[in-house]
Amino acid sequence: MQFPSVNGVARAALARLFGGGGCSFAIAPTATTVAAGSVTGTIAVTAGAGCAWAATRNAEWIIIASGASGSGSGATVYAVAANPGDARSGTLTIAGQSFAINQAAAVRCGFSVAPLTANVSGDGASGATLTVTTSPGCGWEATV
Numbered sequence: 001m002q003f004p005s006v007n008g009v010a011r012a013a014l015a016r017l018f019g020g021g022g023c024s025f026a027i028a029p030t031a032t033t034v035a036a037g038s039v040t041g042t043i044a045v046t047a048g049a050g051c052a053w054a055a056t057r058n059a060e061w062i063i064i065a066s067g068a069s070g071s072g073s074g075a076t077v078y079a080v081a082a083n084p085g086d087a088r089s090g091t092l093t094i095a096g097q098s099f100a101i102n103q104a105a106a107v108r109c110g111f112s113v114a115p116l117t118a119n120v121s122g123d124g125a126s127g128a129t130l131t132v133t134t135s136p137g138c139g140w141e142a143t144v
Contacts, residue, residue: 023051025095033102036083040065043076043092043099059090062101082106109138 026046034041045067047053054069055076061083067076076094083103092099111134118128132140 023048025051025053025097027094027097027099030098031100031102034080034104036104036106038080038082040077040079043078043094045070045074045076045095047073047095053095055092055094057090057092061088062090062092064092107135107137109135111138111140
């Protein structure tokens with residue numbers, strides 16, 4: 001489809017406006033899997049010169065930190081809030097393309113101590129060994 005220039009408006013701009021200009025968009029990457037903690041990332045947007053795009057989110061825990069819109073190639077920077085619960089998934093839609101975010105569940109710490117009772121010497125300095133078992137990533141401390 002050919003468009004003439006009208007009142008100084010370029011042919012390419014009219015073509016894009018009326019669907020004949022062929023703006024195409026791509027994003028990279030298209031998905032990510034992140035840990036339960038807060039994280040930021042960047043998505044590259046590839047677009048032709050003058051091709052406008054926008055970014056939206058479908059979850060409150062995903063923030064568009066910068067690059068909520070643009071024209072031509074650019075980038076969207078996002079932030080993911082720390083996850084306090086079960087694993088979750090959300091999506092950014094950028095230039096009509098989906099970017100999936102999968103976030104791991106929060107680390108839930110459970111502890112066990114064995115044995116539960118022990119005999120120690122009067123000075124408390126020797127005679128007992130205790131084993132502490134916990135989930136990976138969970139810290140613990142022993143005090144006397």
